[in-house]
Amino acid sequence: SAVISQKPSRDICQRGTSLTIQCQVDSQVTMMFWYRQQPGQSLTLIATANQGSEATYESGFVIDKFPISRPNLTFSTLTVSNMSPEDSSIYLCSATDGNYGYTFGSGTRLTVV
Amino acid sequence: SQQGEEDPQALSIQEGENATMNCSYKTSINNLQWYRQNSGRGLVHLILIRSNEREKHSGRLRVTLDTSKKSSSLLITASRAADTASYFCATVTTSGTYKYIFGTGTRLKVLA
Numbered sequence: 001s002a003v004i005s006q007k008p009s010r011d012i013c014q015r016g017t018s019l020t021i022q023c024q025v026d027s028q029v030t031m032m033f034w035y036r037q038q039p040g041q042s043l044t045l046i047a048t049a050n051q052g053s054e055a056t057y058e059s060g061f062v063i064d065k066f067p068i069s070r071p072n073l074t075f076s077t078l079t080v081s082n083m084s085p086e087d088s089s090i091y092l093c094s095a096t097d098g099n100y101g102y103t104f105g106s107g108t109r110l111t112v113v
Numbered sequence: 114s115q116q117g118e119e120d121p122q123a124l125s126i127q128e129g130e131n132a133t134m135n136c137s138y139k140t141s142i143n144n145l146q147w148y149r150q151n152s153g154r155g156l157v158h159l160i161l162i163r164s165n166e167r168e169k170h171s172g173r174l175r176v177t178l179d180t181s182k183k184s185s186s187l188l189i190t191a192s193r194a195a196d197t198a199s200y201f202c203a204t205v206t207t208s209g210t211y212k213y214i215f216g217t218g219t220r221l222k223v224l225a
Contacts, residue, residue: 104158
């Protein structure tokens with residue numbers, strides 16, 4: 001399975017600012033995804049990061065708030081924009097090679113103050 | 114929206130006992146996976162079971178899948194304190210999107 005390096009692992013940010021999270025995969029993968037895990041909750045899919053085109057967002061998530069890039073088959077970024085304390089969560093990226101081998105990054109723990 | 118609902122939401126057992134967690138989902142799936150998460154850290158993949166399979170084993174783990182009832186169960190036998198974690202089921206539908214939708218999770222506490 002692919003190995004994902006996700007950074008930063010944690011950050012404390014001021015409200016109104018933006019944070020960009022990066023995920024680097026050690027091999028080419030078919031698809032990449034971004035999830036949010038609010039405190040004490042399960043994982044919620046934010047969007048599918050499409051290589052070379054706009055991400056596909058799930059209901060309740062919009063590009064202006066969570067812009068995503070995927071310039072190639074091994075790298076993706078998620079930006080959390082204009083942050084508020086409600087954005088405090090763990091953000092995780094994941095990737096699949098299309099054969100349902102599925103790997104997760106170690107997560108970014110974001111605290112907005 | 115969550116695809117899977119898990120029960121119980123929380124489970125507390127003594128070391129050595131068996132723990133059973135259940136997952137129900139809403140639409141036809143291609144496969145279902147179980148993950149473990151320790152204290153908000155990264156997810157650890159446990160088992161993948163495909164829609165044409167009914168049961169799989171891995172060490173002390175046993176997973177069953179009943180597609181007619183749209184449900185799965187995870188059994189951990191002879192539990193250990195180190196099994197204390199949150200457990201999630203995740204499903205991918207037959208739509209070919211490859212995206213996994215996670216259940217609500219079960220918080221397991223194994224008492225030494």
